[in-house]
Amino acid sequence: MSDVVLDIQSLTKTVEKNKSIVEDVSFQVKKGEILGLLGPNGAGKTTTIRMIVGLIKKSAGTVWIHGHDMDEHGKSCNEQIGAIVENPAFYDYMTGWKNLQQHARMASQPVSSTRMEEIVQLVQLDDAIYDKVKKYSLGMKQRLGVAQALLHQPALLILDEPTNGLDPKGIRELRDYLRNLAEDGISTLVSSHLLSEMQLMCDRVVIMENGRLIDETVIGELNNAERAKPNAVAFHIDSKQKKQAKTVAGTLADVEILDGEHDDTLLLHVRAEQIPAVNKQFVESGIDVYAIEHKKTSLEEKFLSLTAEDETMQTREVQ
Ligand SMILES: Nc1ncnc2c1ncn2[C@@H]1O[C@H](COP(=O)(O)OP(=O)(O)OP(=O)(O)O)[C@@H](O)[C@H]1O
Ligand SMILES: [Mg+2]
Incomplete structure (x- = not known):
């Protein structure tokens, strides 16, 4: 069968x-x-x-x-x-x-x-x-x-x-x-x-x-793919340490800083497998990390981009 x-x-x-x-x-x-x-x-x-x-x-x-x-x-x-x-x-x-x-x-x-x-x-x-x-x-x-x-x-x-x-x-x-x-x-x-x-x-x-x-x-x-592909990840830190955290992140290979977030978070584009190393680097530089949060999963990104394309098409049809 x-x-x-x-x-x-x-x-x-x-x-x-x-x-x-x-x-x-x-x-x-x-x-x-x-x-x-x-x-x-x-x-x-x-x-x-x-x-x-x-x-x-x-x-x-x-x-x-x-x-x-x-x-x-x-x-x-x-x-x-x-x-x-x-x-x-x-x-x-x-x-x-x-x-x-x-x-x-x-x-x-x-x-x-x-x-x-x-x-x-x-x-x-x-x-x-x-x-x-x-x-x-x-x-x-x-x-x-x-x-x-x-x-x-x-x-x-x-x-x-x-x-x-x-x-x-x-x-x-x-x-x-x-x-x-x-x-x-x-x-x-x-x-x-x-x-x-x-x-x-x-x-x-x-x-x-x-x-x-x-x-x-x-x-x-x-x-x-998610493990291999960079994702937006928010590191929740003390706002007083934000500047220092940015400097540290700037020195890391394959890490892109996506900022514009709140004072107490630093948003980075990193691969999931890099997160422990980035966290370790922060901790070793004296930066306290309170939480690490994936902002969007690959599926969400994919879903949103697919449905967003459709919406644009519809808007175009209506106009
Ligand atoms: N008998 C019907 N006559 C006309 N339109 C209908 C009928 N039944 C459903 N629809 C419309 O078809 C579309 C799909 O409805 P459906 O309930 O299958 O969606 P859904 O994906 O299950 O949504 P939800 O997540 O809200 O449960 C909706 O726009 C709904 O208003
Ligand atoms: Mg339904």
């Missing part, structure tokens, strides 16, 4: 007056891969996902699951997908476990209690699974939703903006369990408008803007 789990080709959604809100979108998700669908608000992410899971009709294009055309094999294809698109609905007055049981009854295959226990563990709800859902935090509800989506052992999990409303701890946990799923061979398609998050969570991202795919990036390559 091919290792492509989801294959979408030229997916298009046209609404009234022949306006395309998603146009000619094609990408694949491989076995065990976490693919990010990244784009600003209104880019067409939810529309794309809703077409894939059959919540709305596509105007054109094809969706294959494991090489089977979804139009012809809808039922068997859907059985291989677990998705949270809108907020998952729960019975608030029932426990998490009862909710899962209720959901399991609707699955096409029987779901064993062992399977349910495994999933509860995976989404780290063990401590709260016998509490009523009305006591759950947003993050816990979101995890219960993922547990529901995983009950029937899908090959592909689809999550639309799953980190919305989660705190940093919740986001990190989500990242961890998606990674665990990937190691078990389960693929994930996850949408977000948060670049830094996608960079940490995904193996690859496709970038969407105005209904179209505008770029595709492999995160591993990007992270390597």
Whole structure:
């Protein structure tokens, strides 16, 4: 069997007056891969996902699951997908476990209690699974939703903006369990408008803007490129030492001073791998460094430059 789990080709959604809100979108998700669908608000992410899971009709294009055309094999294809698109609905007055049981009854295959226990563990709800859902935090509800989506052992999990409303701890946990799923061979398609998050969570991202795919990036390559390529890095120092810090930075090879920042930061263009050496130089020269901050990641720079180009084009069209 091919290792492509989801294959979408030229997916298009046209609404009234022949306006395309998603146009000619094609990408694949491989076995065990976490693919990010990244784009600003209104880019067409939810529309794309809703077409894939059959919540709305596509105007054109094809969706294959494991090489089977979804139009012809809808039922068997859907059985291989677990998705949270809108907020998952729960019975608030029932426990998490009862909710899962209720959901399991609707699955096409029987779901064993062992399977349910495994999933509860995976989404780290063990401590709260016998509490009523009305006591759950947003993050816990979101995890219960993922547990529901995983009950029937899908090959592909689809999550639309799953980190919305989660705190940093919740986001990190989500990242961890998606990674665990990937190691078990389960693929994930996850949408977000948060670049830094996608960079940490995904193996690859496709970038969407105005209904179209505008770029595709492999995160591993990007992270390597990031280490090799200079980035804007802010060194937070005492404002009284700013002048001295500038002099020290000026003596370092391959370090460009990008100033115009606040008095208590010195902004430098350096490669990530140079940061320890630059910091050491500051410390040895008696300059206290309070924090070191990456101003922009490569993905952010790329994303912003891609979308900025588009905006210029639009402005030109309007004028
Ligand atoms: N049924 C519809 N009729 C007309 N326009 C629509 C319809 N559904 C969505 N749109 C428009 O299509 C565009 C894409 O919407 P979509 O919800 O897919 O974006 P998104 O990338 O998910 O955005 P967000 O980050 O805000 O969730 C938006 O401009 C939206 O207003
Ligand atoms: Mg959306």
